[in-house]
Amino acid sequence: TLSDRLTATFKNLRGKGRLSESDVNKAVRDIRLALLDADVALPVVKRFTTAVRERALGEEVNQALNPAQQVVKIVNEELVTILGGETRQIRFAKNPPTVIMLAGLQGSGKTTFAGKLGRWLKDRGHTPLLVAADLQRPNAVTQLEVVGERAGLKVFAPERGNVGGHDAVAGTGEGTRSFGDPVSVSRAGVEHARAQQHDVVIVDTAGRLAVDTNLMQQAADIRSAIQPDEVLFVIDAMIGQAAVETAQAFHEGVAFTGVVLSKLDGDARGGAALSIREVTGEPIMFASVGEKVTDIEVFHPDRMAGRILDMGDVLTLIEQAEKAFDKRQADEMARKFLAEEDFTFEDFLQQMSAIKQMGSLKSMLKMMPGMQQMRAQLDAFDDREFDRVEAMVRSMTPFERTHPKQINGSRRARIAKGSGVSVTDVNQLLERFRDAQKMMKSLARGGGGGLPGMPGI
Numbered sequence: 145t146l147s148d149r150l151t152a153t154f155k156n157l158r159g160k161g162r163l164s165e166s167d168v169n170k171a172v173r174d175i176r177l178a179l180l181d182a183d184v185a186l187p188v189v190k191r192f193t194t195a196v197r198e199r200a201l202g203e204e205v206n207q208a209l210n211p212a213q214q215v216v217k218i219v220n221e222e223l224v225t226i227l228g229g230e231t232r233q234i235r236f237a238k239n240p241p242t243v244i245m246l247a248g249l250q251g252s253g254k255t256t257f258a259g260k261l262g263r264w265l266k267d268r269g270h271t272p273l274l275v276a277a278d279l280q281r282p283n284a285v286t287q288l289e290v291v292g293e294r295a296g297l298k299v300f301a302p303e304r305g306n307v308g309g310h311d312a313v314a315g316t317g318e319g320t321r322s323f324g325d326p327v328s329v330s331r332a333g334v335e336h337a338r339a340q341q342h343d344v345v346i347v348d349t350a351g352r353l354a355v356d357t358n359l360m361q362q363a364a365d366i367r368s369a370i371q372p373d374e375v376l377f378v379i380d381a382m383i384g385q386a387a388v389e390t391a392q393a394f395h396e397g398v399a400f401t402g403v404v405l406s407k408l409d410g411d412a413r414g415g416a417a418l419s420i421r422e423v424t425g426e427p428i429m430f431a432s433v434g435e436k437v438t439d440i441e442v443f444h445p446d447r448m449a450g451r452i453l454d455m456g457d458v459l460t461l462i463e464q465a466e467k468a469f470d471k472r473q474a475d476e477m478a479r480k481f482l483a484e485e486d487f488t489f490e491d492f493l494q495q496m497s498a499i500k501q502m503g504s505l506k507s508m509l510k511m512m513p514g515m516q517q518m519r520a521q522l523d524a525f526d527d528r529e530f531d532r533v534e535a536m537v538r539s540m541t542p543f544e545r546t547h548p549k550q551i552n553g554s555r556r557a558r559i560a561k562g563s564g565v566s567v568t569d570v571n572q573l574l575e576r577f578r579d580a581q582k583m584m585k586s587l588a589r590g591g592g593g594g595l596p597g598m599p600g601i
């Protein structure tokens with residue numbers, strides 16, 4: 145899958161101290177192939193990889209993140225951008241009813257989605273009416289009625305008596321004759337909603353297996369007759385490379401205002417989602433994720449990007465690391481290392497509070513790539529140990545914190561007393577701190593990125 149491919153690309157970057165131009169080029173090449181294999185449209189792939197490459201090469205060195213994390217972050221942000229950035233809400237009409245029209249190919253999931261959207265709106269205090277304007281297939285009206293019943297919604301359907309009923313059209317051949325006029329049914333449906341005080345009308349329309357000029361004209365006619373507030377284009381997420389062409393045809397034909405990605409529960413490769421927004425400029429608003437009436441999600445570009453990257457944990461870690469480890473502090477730390485100044489207990493305290501802001505140390509370490517093998521050790525590690533160390537440092541005077549070498553026997557005894565630990569504990573801390581100082585120096589000389597290690601832990 146696209147997720148697996150991208151994850152493999154990022155793995156190759158792990159352990160790199162610094163990204164060379166050829167590392168970036170190789171990663172971008174891998175990303176390009178992964179996107180193309182996932183059926184993302186070529187122009188979209190090009191724009192995406194160019195943006196990632198430029199940022200990966202141009203970005204100033206980020207102290208809080210290692211190079212692999214930086215590339216993940218850039219790819220994630222560019223994915224969010226291409227998916228539309230912000231979540232777009234339904235635009236409700238100032239004067240109800242709000243009219244929502246559904247359009248899309250046959251089998252894309254319109255009728256199913258009509259029920260889901262109606263139910264979703266009902267759960268939020270609305271009183272939606274479903275309108276059956278797909279009169280192309282004999283059982284389409286019945287299907288909407290079943291969907292409506294399951295969702296607990298009223299359905300407006302053409303009078304069977306007037307059109308001869310379902311049986312009258314059975315056997316006439318799929319789509320060769322319709323049993324009523326979809327434009328007048330739509331118009332009557334909206335009027336009915338207004339009269340019956342439904343505040344939302346959802347109009348289900350007919351679709352064909354391939355883009356068809358007659359049906360596109362029918363959809364356009366319905367659109368001009370009912371002047372919808374939203375025209376939602378429902379597209380099967382598994383459609384692959386055909387997504388762009390189909391979306392463009394519907395965009396020209398019915399000028400949709402938003403997109404619904406359906407069947408996102410299947411093993412959709414995500415390519416459709418990435419292409420449609422970029423190619424049509426219209427936002428993806430909902431995802432349809434199953435056959436049940438409650439299988440509907442508001443589409444969040446950032447969550448979709450996370451899903452494509454399938455690196456939720458790493459992304460969370462990156463976010464937290466950035467928040468906690470503010471840049472000014474990081475620059476100051478880097479300057480100290482380079483000046484070969486001693487790393488002091490003051491710096492130690494600062495790092496400690498930064499890490500504390502990230503939440504539990506253990507859960508943070510567990511999110512780090514490669515830490516899975518260390519799980520047992522991490523589980524054995526007691527968070528209270530962390531508090532004990534902090535207590536000892538807090539019992540030191542400012543002079544002692546900046547001059548650890550001057551902490552003699554009587555100072556050690558005082559610190560032990562002040563923090564409620566034994567002198568042996570203080571001795572151990574000082575010993576481990578000296579090792580840490582050495583490690584920090586060698587890290588600084590090596591120019592390695594990443595979170596500075598926690599001394600003493």
Ligand code: GDP
Pocket residue numbers: 248249250251252253254255256257351406407408409410432433434435439
């Ligand atoms: P329409 O022709 O556009 O009205 O499409 P339908 O709503 O009739 O859906 C076509 C088929 O896709 C039906 O068998 C639905 O049960 C199925 N379907 C619709 N949406 C979803 C979805 O989100 N997930 C899954 N797994 N199946 C869906």
Ligand code: MG
Pocket residue numbers: 251254255256278284348349
């Ligand atoms: Mg249908």
